[in-house]
Amino acid sequence: MHFAGVDLAWGARNPTGLAVVDGDGHLVHTSAARTDAAVLATLRPYVQGDCLVAFDAPLVVTNRTGQRPAETMLNRDFRRFEAGAHPTNTGRPEFAMGPRAARLARELRLDMDSLSAAPRRAIEVYPHAATVALFRLPRTLKYKAKPGRSVDQLKSELLRLMDQVEGLAHAAVPLRVTGNADWLELRRQVSAAGSKSDLRRVEDPVDAVVCAYVALFATHYPTAVTIYGDLDTGYIVTPSLPADLAPAPRTRR
Template sequence: MYFAGVDLAWGDRNPTGVAVVDAGGSLRHVAAAGDDADILAQLAPFTAGPCVVAVDAPLVVTNPTGTRPGETQLNRDFRRFEAGAYPANTGLAWFADGGRGARLCRALDLDLDPRSSSPRKALEVFPHAAGVVLFGLERTLKYKHKPGRDFTQLQAELHRLVGFIESLHDASPPLMVRDDDGWLRLAESVRTATRKSELRRAEDPIDAVVCAYVALFFSTRPGDATIYGDPDTGCIVTPTPPSN
């Protein structure tokens, strides 16, 4: 069984990160992808049989305005960590037809209910929230390009994320990335980057590895994960945050 992660760009022009780990936690694939056909082609060797695909994008969007119930619930728990989710609704152009994530899951014929007994499921996940729990952070890592963040900060924070992911080698379940050539190239590209654009090319596949690990974590330790929302309005799955 394989556990895939997709850090999905909202449009076809921006890169999407794709990663896959096996049931033992070994990284089997990590790369950037382009359009839907490219994403599906990269996933194809791993999604013909039993699989869990964790997608960093809304998978069920039915509300015409505002936020989905799952987003409201997640934000209540994670806002203090600066890890709140952006609202998704069909009034936004990206989700007028349900969204790209839903389209990919239909193409892969995946069940969108995290509680389903189906051997082929999709999970909506949120790497920032997951990282807070998995890495014991007080605040999210600030490696995303935003106004006021300079190159030095972005590189340092992305390098921290690389280190945290590598430390999951000793976690339960383990994640083993340090022997994978694709991962080693990603880590080196972060270390040697000299421009923000180089960091942006690396962050999507790195986030996809976090997504894939959340799929493995949820499948292995469901009692230590929280499902926000419901199948009718959209579920978001993340490791359970510490109590207030």
């Protein structure tokens, strides 16, 4: 069985990160693609048999305005950790013709019901929430480029995320990435990055690895997973927030 992660760009102009993990938790592939055809061509060799594909992108969007119930529920738990989800609705141009992730899942003939027992499925996940829960972070790691964040800060935070991912080799549900040449190349690119655009090219595949691990984790440890929302209105699957985890104190801007 394979577990794939897709850090899907909402628009076709930006790159999509892709990662695949095998049934023993070994990372077997990471890459980036731009077009639907390229995404499908990369994933198809790994999803012919039993598989679970985790998309960091909505599979189901039915509300015309505002946010989905799944986002409202997840934000109640994770916003205080700065891991709230962005609002999704059909009024946004990215979803006017239906979610891109759903189109890809249908092309791959994947069941999109998070509660299904089908052998080949797709689910929606959210890496920011997942990293908070998995790594017991008091706030999200700040590796996304935003005004006021320097290249050195972004690089440091992305390397922290990669360190945490490598530490999953010793988790109850292990993920083994350090023996994979693609991962080692990503690490080299982060260390050598001299600009935000250099880091941007790496963060998508790294996020995809997190997505793939959530798929693996949810399969092997379903009692430690929370599903926010439902198939009718949209859902997000994430490792459950630890009850004793406290957010970092807010700082004055």
